[in-house]
Amino acid sequence: MLLNKLIHLFLLEKEYRPLHSNELLDFIQRKYIQEEMSIVEYKKLYSELDKLKAEKPQSYIMDSIYLYDTISIPS
Template sequence: MNVHELNMKFLQMRNYSPENVNELLDFTKKAYIQNDICINVYRQLVRELEAQGAEVPESF
């Protein structure tokens, strides 16, 4: 799976396009936690999304 396929899956599941790459990163994490994607795919997607500017929010 690549970011384009992830974007299409997001659109299909949520019925709207993600506003930014951070929203896709959250979607990726949820998919991994729910065992929809394996660790290798998760790591690949996170690397690609971070390369596009996705960031994990800083804790308070």
């Protein structure tokens, strides 16, 4: 039921059906960051998407690792 609502919201906003659960993960993360979704809603949806093995692309993870490797913090 929860995922059906999410897919419907995605469809209304994007005007196409999500092709993968990863798209829904990106969608809820953006909604949360833009304060269009509460933390409670986000956690519930994240949990459902996690069951579907939704994940961020590997390149996002690699970019973050690269960022931390290139920043030097003075001690």
